[in-house]
Amino acid sequence: MELYLYVALFAPLVGSLYAALFSASPKSKHVGIVASGLLFTSFVSSAILLSYVMSGHIVHVEMMTWMATGDLYIPFGFVVDQVSVVMMMVVTIVSTVVHIYSIGYMDHDKGFNRFFSWLSAFVFSMMVLVMSDNFAGLFIGWEGVGLCSWGLIGFWYHKESATWAANEAFIMNRIADLGMLIGIFLLYWNTGSLQYDVVFAEIGNLPLVVTTWIGIFLFIGAMGKSAQFPLHTWLADAMEGPTPVSALIHAATMVTAGVYLVVRANPIYDLIPNVGLFIASLGAFVALFAASMALVNRDMKRIIAYSTLSQLGYMFVAAGLGAYWVALFHLMAHAFFKALLFLGAGNVMHAMHDELDPFKMGGLRKVMKGTFVMMTLASVALAGIYPFAGFFSKDLILEVGFVEHHYVIYTVLLLTAGLTAFYSFRLVALIFHGEERYKLFGIHPHEAYKFMLVAMSPLLVLAMIAGAFKMTYYQLVISVLPDTQYHVHSEMTYWIMTIGTQLFVIAAIVYAYKKYSNWNSVPDGTSAMENSFGYKLLSNQYYIPKFYEEVFSKPYLELSRIAWKQIDLKIVDATVDGIANVIYKTGENTRDIQNGNLSTMLRWMVVGLVVLITLALAFTVGYNAVGA
Amino acid sequence: MEVTLNHYLVLSTILFAIGLVGVMRRKNLLMLFFATEILLNATNIAFAAISHYIGDLSGQMFAFFIIAIAASEVAIGLGLLIVWFKRTGKIDLDQMNSMRG
Amino acid sequence: MLEPINVSIASLNLATLAPMVIAIVGALTILVIDMIKGGLNKTLYVMISLLFLLLDLGALVDFAGVFLKNGTVLGFFDVMLMDGIAILSQIIIVVGSMLFIPLALTSKRFHEYNYPEYFALFLFMIAGFQFMVATDNLILIFVGLETASLALYTLIALHNRSKSFEAAVKYFTMGALAAGFFAFGAMILYAISGSVEINQIATVLAEDHYRNIGYVLVSMAFMIAAFGFKLSMVPFHTWTPDVYEGSSAALAGYMSIVPKIAAFVVAMRLFEFLVHSGVVWLQVILYIGVVVTMTASNIWALVQSDVKRMLAYSSISHAGFVMAAILIGTTQSNTGLFLYWALFSFTNLGAFTMLWVNRQKDLLPGQSSDHPYEKFSGMVKTMPMGAVMMALFMLSLAGIPPFGLFWGKMYMIGSAVSAGYTVLALIMALNSAIAGYYYLKLIVFMFMKEPMVGYEKLYFMNASLSLKTIIGIAAVGTIFAVFAVNPLLEVITLFVYNSGY
């Protein structure tokens, strides 16, 4: 089995390096095919490992030592257990699909080869992240995906906005990574190791306050990767990257790493329910907060990005409340339908020549039948309609909130579910229904390559049927994760809740359809609604990016300039030069003591003598005074 | 009114100070050399006096050698002055200022 | 009536006079040769001087052996005092003279070397210095000092241009004043101790428990003024830059080494017993003097535009640095003094010889002195070896290891540290840093600037085989000093310690 582990892990790396070899040469299709093929290999290996793990084994290998000094010992160790294998499956499935899809999507791009190099590298990093058996290894993957995310967001590096977004994403993640790093330090100094098994065995013996801090710091790390408030702004901006990237990284895999971390570290969070509650509350808040921003946005990809954010909130609610398997399950389900949604959006973008405003589209279902179907179904899954994947995972989270008696959270999540349904179908309605507003802009949309649609189909299938695996999945992961069943005690309540939720969601969908399916004009910012305070607040993302810009970025730059020009040059350096100058100037000013005139020289000698005699006399007087 | 050694020492000091004033005051090099002679002479008085009061000959020896030194200095000093004068036609030390700083 | 005095020749230890007499005989020989046949070439006189100095050195080495066997040798009614430091300093004097005298063999002709008397006076001067260090009798010190000084004034003036006359007159006049100071100071010492011998004075003062402290201090004030002049301590230093600038580079280099070591030895004899007897005033004064001399001259050296003047100020600073040894007054520091001076003489020999090589007879337009910094700009391109050599000497002067002077500096600072003068040690160290600037300035000119167009040949003006040899010797001495330090240190410590310092 170790062989499969290594294949699963390194096949993407091989693909990446292969692509990198050609990165400077012009586009060559074989690069995409080889990379995709290797990813498929990785997927197959993961599947084999899955079946192996399902038979109750886990694979744990230690490849080699990474760092060893003092008491610190960090190996490159990989573990395939019930949790990581689920993640591996998700990652490999989605990434295989995205790879194949990208062959079509990036067809006309000059950086085709480079793209595959980055993309495969990302998958490798993600695999390291999920498969590592220690926190340091996790951190490697963690940073690795950050790097690839940077490279892929800024893939079109000639675009200012793209590179800006890339840097923003990287730096924001770094802020969180610091938290994570501190968490790791705390773990090491308190447990003496970074291996999951050792840490989790030791964690119970630590004082609660330490455990709490560990939990908090690790979660700060998770907040960055999973773009939780207040580190969320990068995710929407990250949509500057190519759409397959958004599908893979900023929807399905990387952003869920935070959730994975919390799930992975469940023995820690189990001990600190207060932190858990905070996580859940923050998750609920983000769910609503992000959904609200999605309501009015006019950028297709951003809407989906906010929805991702919102769903991540759901996952954190589950994880925070201790329902780790639920969180992981939603993660999985979400990966499928959200990737599908993004890829569909990619098709639309292609068709619309990179136009992103859904108000400029409309009626596309006629020309893009396949995409229409897929996106609609994905949206249904997202909205959580039975029997799609979203229903099983999302409803469960609502239940968890209810059962744990966190009714506020429950209410928030319920409300968010409605909003989710609304903005999802607002998008679908605007894009695929109504008048063909794109004609105003002279665009001639066309359906994407067939193979791209074929490539997307596995995701479609999974989005539809993933719910069916719920029990299998449950059986699998409870050997690692706490086995907590969430059942509303009264049958009655359960049904009321379920059906009520469904009705609420359906109502939201209907409302969205009603409002937007016959939309016929492109808003130009003059309508009353667009000028209302609420609309502006939401469309400007609560002014948070602006706030960051004004309060952090600009002052930081300003402060940096001051540090350089005022402090470094004018104070620190000037002091050094000043000392030198004072010495030199003293020389200049006193050199006339030697003015070359013999008379002055003689006088100086006498002055010297007189000074000496004065001192002698003074000393004698003093000496006699003391002596007497 | 006994004359003690201190009297001689004070006298010597006064003469020495006169010499110092001369050294500092004179710009004419020849006259400046006069002042240096006064310095040495002032010391000689004191040496002779000390020699007398403690009854030791070393002081007189010292004074003797000081006289010899003074004489030698005159020779060299005048020699230098002569070349200087031949070159510049002046023996005023204010004219001697080609080097400074 | 006086009793006739019976003196056995053996008790006079006439041998103690041998080194000086050799020098004097050498001088007389030169005069006689000139009388017999005039118009002989300077090479002859250089070689004769060298030969006599070699004999002189031989006598001294012989004495060194005697000293190591029997200890201090007194001679001639105890006037002559051949102790360890006398021998050491004489060796430095003679070796230094031997290294400097071949600098007369330049390819250009300069006025003084046409005089056989120049070489005679040179040897007389050496004899004067030797007398000065080989006695503790103030009279002999004074006479020796004056003999040497008078000869030196003449040597400076013989360069025969108005700057050298000016230099000689300034030096002479101030020297006369300093002689007055010395005489007066000696007089006071004599008044309170009834003796003119330093040992005797020390004994009497100690027996008196320094009751006449006022007298002691005033005498020391005059003595410090007198030796401050010789050692060019601030503010008695003003002659130094002018005299160095006015005299030929060869003689200036000589002046920076030999007269000073003689003065140091006398200062050691004169001041150290007082420092050791806890005369706080003297410690304070020397402390201030050392610090001010080091620092002020360094600062003035910074602003010089002529290399020779810069080196003049730098040698003031080095003298101040070494003066610290007298303040510290331990065996280690006195050893350091000689070590430093031995190493310093090699480095300074090299530096001044380089200046001498670079000397041209007529000044370029816009130049007011012989060796402005500009003259050295871009030297690495026109005369790479010369530039490297000069840089080497500058680095050594700055105290960059492993070149010669570093070891001296290190040992001196080490002795300050060992004696508890931490602050002094720090000041010494920081002064070396300030000094770094002006030495560096020359290196910057030589290595980092472009040469003056059309004047490239200037650098070769004065070079001759013997000058190059001297530079080579100096360079070898500077570079490989590290291997010489240990034997030097051992020998010097032995000599200094056995002389009671």
Next chain:
Amino acid sequence: MFEAIAFYLFAALTITMFTITVMTSQALYAITAMAAGMIFISAFFFILGADFLGAIQIIVYTGAVMALYAFGMMFFDTTRDVVEKRTNPQIVFVLGVLAAVMVVAIFVAPIVSNNIQALYPIQEGVGNSQAVGMVLFTKYLVPFELAAVMLLVAMIGGIVLAGKKMDKSLTLMKEEEIGLMDDTFEPKAGGH
């Protein structure tokens, strides 16, 4: 009593004479006053019983030194009024007076010492010159000989410096010029 009177008389005279030497602007006054002062000083030597020194003082100073200076004065033509630019004259006096006052302040204190021994005591009944000769040619023979060397040095120095050879400077001449005049330039020092 006689001693005291003599002391004060000659002290006043020497101080006056030297003050004139230092202060006058007439070179002739100055040299005359100095010569007088020197002679008065020899009086002190006689008072103090240093006859030999007194004789030497008169011979060397008033004889040799003054003659030299007189020659110098004539040579430099300074018999007229000497014009000297005075810079900061007050500093000069302040320094001079300060030095004097402070040294005097110390010198008024008596020297207290029980340990002063005369190494070469002045013996009763021995003439001063005799005693001096005794010491000079035993103990101080070396300084004496060195003083002879010093005088030789001074003589050579004086002659060389004042010699005609100094009129032309090889240092300042170009090499070619020296080459041309090599025949006429006799490197002989004492030849005139």
Next chain:
Amino acid sequence: MIDHILTLLIFFPALAAMLGFVVTKDSMRAYGIAVAFIEFVLSLWLWYAYDPMISGMQFMESMPLIPAFGINYLLGVDGISLFIIILSTFFTLIGIASLTETRRLKDLIITLLFLEMTMVGVFAALDAIVFYVFWELSLVPMLYIIGAWGGPLRIYASVKFFLYTFTGSLVMLVGMLFMAYFYYQATGQWSFSILEWYRLILPENFQLWLFAAFFLGFAIKVPMFPFHTWLPYAHGQAPTIGSVILAAILLKMGTYAFVRFSLPLFPDASVFFMFPIAIIAIIMIIYTAMVAYAQEDIKQVVAYSSVSHMGVIILGTFALNVEGVSGSVFLMLAHGVVSGALFLLVGVIYDRRHTKLMSEFGGLATVMPRYATIFGIMMMASVGLPLTINFVGEFLCLLGFYKQSHMLTLTAGVAIIVGAIYMLSAYKKMFFGTVTNEANRNLKDINRTEMLGLIPLVIVAIWLGIYPKPVLEPINNSVESVIQLMHDKAQTPEAKARIPDLSGNNGTISLQEAH
């Protein structure tokens, strides 16, 4: 020969430099590369012959130099110095191989070889004075390199560099003499041998003063805030090769000296000054990172980033535990490789455009993709991405210091954020966007000579990031013995508590036992 391999390593380049005067100008480059290569192979052999399991000094050589004053020619390497020596030889080789300078090439190569001698000498010396000799001597070639081949302000920069460091090291010299004097007082013999000094236990107040004296010398060399201002000038004006060597090796002398002198000699003082120094280190990290962010000149960015990274090294050193100190030693190597590479990269573009202003560039990724890639890799290494060489060091440094202080480490950890900010923004300014400046339109990508220098660095940067063990293990063993020594010598209870006791943990031989 193995007995004298260190002497050989030190003086071979110097000898070769002397002989180099004979070589004609056009062959000089080949000669330089050959010499540097031989030297590099020798240093690799040193590594090969080095026994990683012994923590003490190896290849010791001893020869009396000035026995009367206790100065001996003592050499030896342990895990701490071994790799810095290899790094020195490596960078000299790389530097000469990728040299693009044409003016007075012969002088430059000879100077570089002399510099190599001093660098190896500093790290191999076990006698304080020998150490000092090489330490000071290294200033001279560097002065010449900056002053003769530098930019418009080169003279100011070189003199400032020289005098500043010179001043600091003179104070250090006083400290060394003090140390020797203490040894003399304690044993009656002079000695400057560091290993002998290790055995001294000094009273705490003396330790504080001596620590301060040594600190000044080292801090200026490192350079630590606020003594760092010579560095931007030196880097800004120096030719590429000068900056590379300066950043890669010369700065390491300071940090190395902290580990070699300050820690084991003054354990109590180290603990006493731990927090003040940590605060300085944090100021270095954050403040200089900010200054770097404000720069307009790419070379200055890299220069200030050096200071910032040196802050992390200092922090690791003063963690006073094995993790931190090993990390800091490793980070010295890492920073050497990475900043050296970055300076080489800056040199590449400077050769083409003769400007280093970032505003002159933009969109270079399009015209020079290979260059952009390598720059990107090195930038990421500099930012401290895992699996690059820098991460290992930074991680260990911060990890180590976390043991001592939570808050300070948290603050210091901001390094990873601010580091990313200036690096990424600089990268963005230079490489991203469209080509706006016509002069950049037809720039040639990296050529083979430049590749020759850069590729090995990329390989090392990644190789040691993935598999640091061969380097980290010897470092670790030697650091353990240093820490144990410190613990044993510590007197104050606080120091005892702060410095971990490793005895019983493993069987490494402590220094005293080794000798």
